[in-house]
Amino acid sequence: MHTRDERSLAGGGEPSDLPATGVGRPTGTGFAVSTEVPGGRRTHPLVALDYRVRVPAMLIVALTVFSHFLDKPRGPWLWAAIVFTGVVWPQLAHLIASRARDSKRAELANLLFDCFIVGCWTAAVSFSVLPSLMMVSAIVTACLSVGGVRFTLWAVASITAGVLVVGAFTGFRVGTEVSLLTAGLSVAGTFAFTSIFGFHSHIQTRRVVKGRKELADQHRQIQDQYTIIEKALQSALDANDAARAANQAKSIFLANMSHELRTPLNAILGYSEMLLEDAQGNAALVTDLERIRTAGKHLLGLINGVLDLSKIEAGKMKLYLETFNVARVVEEAVGTARPLIQNNGNRFDVRCPEDIGLLREDVTKVRQVLLNLLSNAAKFTEKGVVTLDVWREDRIDGNWVFFRVKDTGIGMTPEQIGNLFLPFTQADSATSRKYGGTGLGLSLCQKYCTMMGGGIQVESEPGRGSAFTVRLPGEIENFDGEASLVRVSTLTKVRIADLAGKGPLPGSPPKVVLVIDDDPSVLDLMQRVCSKAGFRVVTSRSGEEGLRLAREEKPDLITLDVIMPGMDGWTVLETLKKDSSLAAIPVVVVTIADERDRGIALGAIDYFVKPVDHERLLSALGRIRRDRVA
């Protein structure tokens, strides 16, 4: 770049020959964009603009001054000053500005030096009107357009400084005669400057107008895009609403369909059962009627499965948590599954420690999962072995109870395992034809296990058999159940062994249990169980008497039967909970009717269905004892 600078110096400095910087040639309107020098610094667009104006302008100034001095005494200093003004200074100014750290500031300083030069020449030409007017008006206009009013004040100060410096030498001589050449050059210069600034102003105006137009276009484009986005958003919202409505419609449809399907099924099952009673003794008829009934029950199972799945999907499936003895539930499931397993000529091995302890889960769902796995094993195994292993294990992530159902049946390929837990998908359609089944069981099992905080795992090999392992959280005190179920704030892990034979805690009077039941055998049984656990027992045969005793004794726990002559248990429970002096006493409902929700809703802390499981009852008692002692 500097070599080009020097070349243009030598060639008289046409502006077109000299791009301001190495990159990009400034166009007529291109000074809005900074250009970058190879060193990485940016040069302010003002530098290039001023250069293009300064080169001809200073040349005109120099020529005018030169013409002024043609018929006057002159020396080498004057020539040097004229050459400096007309040729050297514009290049030097450009060099300084483009090398400066802050090119704009440097350029403004250059402009002030322009003013100083003009001031000097104004005094030097003895304030001749035409050249002075041309020079001062040009430089003041330039400063006004570049730097505004404040800068122009500085410019005027610089001009004045120039006038003072040179005027001190010339004695502020004032001369009026002007040669024709000087006058012509001055007029031409004025004309040139006026034209340049006029043209410049025209370009600026055009740019502003064009900029406005572009801005309007962009604004319109943004508006258009905004409209499009708004439409898209609206359609997404509509789609969301539609999906929600569709889901709602699906739920209503499922509920209705379930109703519509159950009504005829009710007739099919009912009549086939009636006919079965009539047809006893006619073997052929009984077989066919059995088939009708079995098919009907299968259909019912399907409908229930679909409903359960859709309830889980809709988040409407509830868990009814209760504490139960694992060994007891396993025993029940084994009893139900044994005939199924042995029908296919299988051996059935069960390994479940009697002291495996308690779980706090939805016992119905645990039972359903176990039965499902066992009946699957029975279905797919012939003349083999089905094994049920149950164990408790402490792991890093807590205490777990495991149930493993293992068979030596047909097994599954990895692809079949992949589809295993998808609803309606059996290993393949051939399996489904041969073995029947809804294909819903395992996906329900898996969802139940997940809901209960556990999981289910499968290992299998074709021809060798399958093993399903269910894992459920074993800590009965750490569960996140529904708040309504957890009236007792912290459940203490209760070992039956801890409770049995343990008397009242030292230093405290025995806790009192009030048993309200119209059945004397229940009263007797509760009396024995509770006294064994170290409680004092008060019994009542009716609701009315029970309420009276509750007020007198202020017991630590009340067990309450629901179905009693006279005042029933629900009324007693409601009355207890309304009475502020009794409301805090925990109530356990013990009844034959399974209405857990109602009991819990009325304020019972636990709910037992008769016949009462002693261990569960003891565990509930233990909880209360510890809580209330604490």
Next chain:
Amino acid sequence: MSKILIVEDNELNRDMLSRRLARSGYDVVLAVHGEEGIAMAQSEGPDLILMDLSLPVLDGWEATRRIKAGRTTASIPVIGLSAHAMADDEDRARKVGCDDFDTKPIELPRLLDKIEALLQRRPSL
């Protein structure tokens, strides 16, 4: 012999249920909608009512509510029956005063247990 009023609009189910209960040794009277059910509860004075909840004219919930509000009929135990397996059917039934609830298709032994439990609860006449 205990008298049971069945309120059920579906003809097949009404016929089947009435015959099965008759076989099990109950005296059975029938109504096909809620309005008729209330009238029969007053005129027949049954010992127990099996009330289908989805009924024409007047549904089972409203019929039960009125039966339980009636002076002469309030003490008659009502078992709500529904083919909907949705939980809130049962909750609604309990709220209007049903003493018990069962789902269809009916499992006869289970229903008979519930009927007996309620009949025994009534003071014998």
